[in-house]
Amino acid sequence: MNLEYRGTEQIPAGLDKVWTFVTDPEKVGRCFPDVIDVVVQDPTHFDAVVQVGVGPVRGKFKLKVELMPDAAKHRLDMKVSGGGFGSAVDMTAGADIAESGPGATTLAWSGQAVARGPIAAVGGRVLDAQAQKLIGQAFATVKERLS
Amino acid sequence: MSTQATDRHAIGVAMKRKEDPRFIQGKGHYIDDLAFPGMLYLALVRSPYPHAEIKNIDIADAMKVPGVKAVITGKDLDAAGLGWLPTFHGFDKQMVLAIGKVLFQYQEVAAVFAESREAAADGAEAVQVDYAPLPVVADPFTSKTDKVLLRPDREQKTNHIFHWEVGDKDATARALASSPRRIKERLWFQRCHPAPLEPCGCVAYFDTMGRLQFHVTSQAPHVYRTALALVTGIPEDKIHVISPDLGGGFGNKVPIYPGYVCAIVGALKIGRPVKWIETRTENLTSTGFARDYHMDVEIGATEDGRVTALHVATTADHGAFDAAADPSKYPAGIFGIVTGSYAFPVAHAEVDAYFTNKAPGGIAYRCSFRVTEASYAIERGMDILADELGMDAAELRSKNFVKKEQFPYPSALGFTYDSGDYQKTLNLALEKIGYKQLLEEQAEKRARGELMGIGISTFTEVVGAGPSKHFDILGIKMFDSAEIRIHPTGAGIVRTGTKSQGQGHETTWAQIVAEELGLDPQTIMVEEGDTDTAPYGLGTYASRSTPTAGAAIAMAARRIREKARKIAAHLLEVGEADVEWKDYKFQVKGVPSKTVTMKDVAFAAYTNMAQNEPGLEATFYYDPPNMTYPNGTYVAVVDVDRDTGEVKVRRFLAVDDCGTIINPLVVEGQIHGGLTEGFAIAFMQEVQYDAEGNNLNTNFTDYLLPTSLETPHWETDKTVTPSPHHPIGAKGVGESPNVGSPAAFVNAVIDALSPLGVRHIDMPITRDKVWRAIQEAEQSKK
Numbered sequence: 001m002n003l004e005y006r007g008t009e010q011i012p013a014g015l016d017k018v019w020t021f022v023t024d025p026e027k028v029g030r031c032f033p034d035v036i037d038v039v040v041q042d043p044t045h046f047d048a049v050v051q052v053g054v055g056p057v058r059g060k061f062k063l064k065v066e067l068m069p070d071a072a073k074h075r076l077d078m079k080v081s082g083g084g085f086g087s088a089v090d091m092t093a094g095a096d097i098a099e100s101g102p103g104a105t106t107l108a109w110s111g112q113a114v115a116r117g118p119i120a121a122v123g124g125r126v127l128d129a130q131a132q133k134l135i136g137q138a139f140a141t142v143k144e145r146l147s
Numbered sequence: 148m149s150t151q152a153t154d155r156h157a158i159g160v161a162m163k164r165k166e167d168p169r170f171i172q173g174k175g176h177y178i179d180d181l182a183f184p185g186m187l188y189l190a191l192v193r194s195p196y197p198h199a200e201i202k203n204i205d206i207a208d209a210m211k212v213p214g215v216k217a218v219i220t221g222k223d224l225d226a227a228g229l230g231w232l233p234t235f236h237g238f239d240k241q242m243v244l245a246i247g248k249v250l251f252q253y254q255e256v257a258a259v260f261a262e263s264r265e266a267a268a269d270g271a272e273a274v275q276v277d278y279a280p281l282p283v284v285a286d287p288f289t290s291k292t293d294k295v296l297l298r299p300d301r302e303q304k305t306n307h308i309f310h311w312e313v314g315d316k317d318a319t320a321r322a323l324a325s326s327p328r329r330i331k332e333r334l335w336f337q338r339c340h341p342a343p344l345e346p347c348g349c350v351a352y353f354d355t356m357g358r359l360q361f362h363v364t365s366q367a368p369h370v371y372r373t374a375l376a377l378v379t380g381i382p383e384d385k386i387h388v389i390s391p392d393l394g395g396g397f398g399n400k401v402p403i404y405p406g407y408v409c410a411i412v413g414a415l416k417i418g419r420p421v422k423w424i425e426t427r428t429e430n431l432t433s434t435g436f437a438r439d440y441h442m443d444v445e446i447g448a449t450e451d452g453r454v455t456a457l458h459v460a461t462t463a464d465h466g467a468f469d470a471a472a473d474p475s476k477y478p479a480g481i482f483g484i485v486t487g488s489y490a491f492p493v494a495h496a497e498v499d500a501y502f503t504n505k506a507p508g509g510i511a512y513r514c515s516f517r518v519t520e521a522s523y524a525i526e527r528g529m530d531i532l533a534d535e536l537g538m539d540a541a542e543l544r545s546k547n548f549v550k551k552e553q554f555p556y557p558s559a560l561g562f563t564y565d566s567g568d569y570q571k572t573l574n575l576a577l578e579k580i581g582y583k584q585l586l587e588e589q590a591e592k593r594a595r596g597e598l599m600g601i602g603i604s605t606f607t608e609v610v611g612a613g614p615s616k617h618f619d620i621l622g623i624k625m626f627d628s629a630e631i632r633i634h635p636t637g638a639g640i641v642r643t644g645t646k647s648q649g650q651g652h653e654t655t656w657a658q659i660v661a662e663e664l665g666l667d668p669q670t671i672m673v674e675e676g677d678t679d680t681a682p683y684g685l686g687t688y689a690s691r692s693t694p695t696a697g698a699a700i701a702m703a704a705r706r707i708r709e710k711a712r713k714i715a716a717h718l719l720e721v722g723e724a725d726v727e728w729k730d731y732k733f734q735v736k737g738v739p740s741k742t743v744t745m746k747d748v749a750f751a752a753y754t755n756m757a758q759n760e761p762g763l764e765a766t767f768y769y770d771p772p773n774m775t776y777p778n779g780t781y782v783a784v785v786d787v788d789r790d791t792g793e794v795k796v797r798r799f800l801a802v803d804d805c806g807t808i809i810n811p812l813v814v815e816g817q818i819h820g821g822l823t824e825g826f827a828i829a830f831m832q833e834v835q836y837d838a839e840g841n842n843l844n845t846n847f848t849d850y851l852l853p854t855s856l857e858t859p860h861w862e863t864d865k866t867v868t869p870s871p872h873h874p875i876g877a878k879g880v881g882e883s884p885n886v887g888s889p890a891a892f893v894n895a896v897i898d899a900l901s902p903l904g905v906r907h908i909d910m911p912i913t914r915d916k917v918w919r920a921i922q923e924a925e926q927s928k929k
Contacts, residue, residue, distance in 0.1 A: 001841060062275075085272065086253075088195035090280060114280075116252065117195035118428070120841045121849065 197840025345394025367686025480516025602895025611694025644684010821884025
């Protein structure tokens with residue numbers, strides 16, 4: 001099952017502060033919804049364990065995350081892959097970060113994900129709604145931590 | 148209808164099934180009832196990816212799970228020479244556990260052995276597999292382009308598996324070109340799954356003699372023994388296969404699955420019994436599916452409705468491995484039966500099969516090797532032709548039937564039909580359903596804009612594989628066998644190479660013995676499924692048991708009768724030539740008062756045999772001279788709700804001709820079961836994959852089985868045209884209702900929608916498909 005999302009978020013913080021935050025694996029990892037554990041491997045790689053529940057399919061996902069920051073362009077790309085309970089998720093996301101005023105930053109992001117296994121089959125009907133909810137939660141956490 | 152079989156009359160009696168008290172009281176003995184001291188449980192790690200390279204498998208965390216004893220991967224098996232398993236068709240092989248890459252979602256990747264089922268599942272969850280996704284091929288038409296090569300392990304660097312054809316291609320093309328009327332339609336017989344209520348499973352252990360004791364849900368235990376010997380190198384005498392009571396099979400329990408091989412390897416490696424029972428999801432997603440044939444059907448006809456030629460070109464989706472359980476010489480099974488009940492002067496059928504990133508299979512779901520696909524193609528095709536010609540569907544069929552006097556009939560595609568009286572069967576069905584009145588009712592309803600449909604299917608199928616000159620599985624000829632022993636008291640035991648999964652062999656086999664020998668069927672025990680005791684046979688599937696093993700039983704009983712005649716002569720104090728078998732006992736010719744029963748003879752065979760060899764037993768291996776050709780007329784009457792698309796099956800009549808009927812009650816039960824499955828296929832069942840290769844029907848909320856609430860009321864009747872070459876004239880019936888009914892249901896729905904201009908809807912005919920078809924038809928008229 002293919003999922004594709006994009007959006008723009010206004011963050012009430014300066015560009016440098018936002019950039020430092022989103023390129024810190026520990027901080028980014030802790031913004032994942034329902035995160036249980038984050039283990040940072042190096043400045044651009046971390047492992048995360050998250051609780052997942054889509055319809056009747058529930059369990060823990062182990063995710064491997066790679067951050068690919070381009071400081072010159074203020075662009076951050078991210079690759080997430082992993083899964084659990086016979087399901088798998090592969091996701092790529094990217095964000096262009098720009099100053100939108102004093103102490104305000106715009107984060108224009110997009111992401112594509114492919115879900116496989118029971119989470120796509122059984123959870124298919126509610127997966128889209130669930131994914132949008134999780135994205136919303138993730139950005140709400142980012143805003144809260146930065147403001 | 149008589150329900151009491153006696154020692155004077157057993158065949159044709161509707162005696163209650165001998166096995167039923169056991170099942171009704173919950174005393175059946177199934178694979179998961181088995182437990183042995185020290186038994187371990189096996190759980191399989193399965194791939195969430197339909198196509199991916201395996202970068203690494205890390206078992207360290209799994210080994211730390213309490214209770215986990217061992218984990219094996221494809222690499223371990225490959226090192227032991229057990230990485231690949233030949234498929235039953237014999238021309239491909241299949242990974243036991245994935246080696247290098249996975250080719251379908253839910254493919255077996257690693258095996259975890261643990262002290263409990265729970266620990267095994269936890270261990271499987273803890274195995275870390277690093278996958279690199281590869282492009283997915285989710286349909287045979289994409290596969291055909293060879294843009295993504297799925298099986299680099301094969302010598303042929305293409306996704307194309309085989310091209311098979313039968314018939315006269317050029318003559319068919321010429322006849323079609325010169326036919327004044329022609330129809331052409333693509334019909335997809337969707338991928339479905341037999342979904343037996345009991346999934347597959349096994350228990351394996353090596354006994355104190357080092358002998359493999361292998362209890363397994365198998366429809367063909369003898370073939371398993373031979374195949375395991377060939378694959379593992381274990382001498383065949385050191386393998387004992389036991390198939391216990393089976394909770395349904397429908398073809399799903401014919402192939403050998405990776406879980407079985409892993410259980411045996413685990414038992415050998417760890418030295419303890421290993422049990423593997425698959426989950427419902429595992430059964431639906433990884434074991435043998437059925438059908439998935441895309442058929443382009445073309446029929447030519449004269450203006451007055453005489454068929455002139457048939458051409459069917461099929462694109463088949465075989466999944467990741469060519470595991471279609473078909474006889475060696477028949478990669479597309481016996482699809483050549485596609486000319487059905489009709490006297491086509493010329494025909495040509497071809498099948499091209501392709502690999503895709505879907506589960507492997509292509510087994511018969513209550514069907515004799517692609518006969519259901521063929522029957523659906525011709526019976527839908529005839530209805531489309533009737534619509535094109537503006538002819539009544541029954542009249543068109545009648546006009547083109549193979550006539551009673553034409554049997555044995557050589558079909559254009561190489562079969563010799565044994566017997567039948569299609570017109571008689573059709574006439575009985577039309578009379579019984581009240582066809583004329585239904586047509587009148589339909590005309591009135593159409594005038595009011597109501598949608599009512601009548602669907603007919605006058606199918607002929609082919610079962611009883613099969614004659615050794617044509618049919619083999621892995622080289623083993625498709626005969627079957629029976630061994631009968633009559634004990635001193637006149638009770639006895641019969642063993643065969645087949646294996647009942649609900650067909651009622653414990654009753655019907657006893658009836659054949661009883662009829663042939665004048666004994667009480669209640670005292671004839673039937674035993675199947677144990678390779679140490681039963682004679683070798685190819686098993687139960689494809690409606691072959693009665694045509695092959697049923698015949699072997701009759702022939703073995705006749706051997707017993709020949710021996711018994713000698714003892715009878717001794718008891719009657721006459722020469723053997725003066726003894727005749729008459730009225731279920733031996734009598735002195737011309738002296739009806741001087742008789743001995745088989746019971747008398749049985750006792751004498753052990754107590755007073757004179758110079759004759761003691762004992763009373765015989766074995767017969769039956770190599771059928773031909774297949775059998777059961778047939779029937781099915782009529783469905785449906786009402787379609789114009790606003791919601793809901794289809795209500797108001798009536799369904801099945802008139803079957805399966806030759807001599809051994810037990811009418813068992814036959815009716817078989818027909819009810821098969822019709823219910825045919826109904827499910829027509830309206831409910833499909834194994835769907837999305838474009839990324841996700842299996843979307845992984846459980847019974849998404850893959851539907853009809854309950855008594857959805858299932859229509861079944862009306863049945865029969866005609867009896869015995870098979871001339873079968874010892875008792877029986878043809879087999881298990882699959883007929885599944886083979887014949889899908890077309891009747893679909894024909895009825897399309898007949899209901901035909902005033903709107905709807906020509907075809909692929910199965911399953913769900914209400915949203917019907918609703919959409921109605922909407923589109925109405926839109927296009929505006």
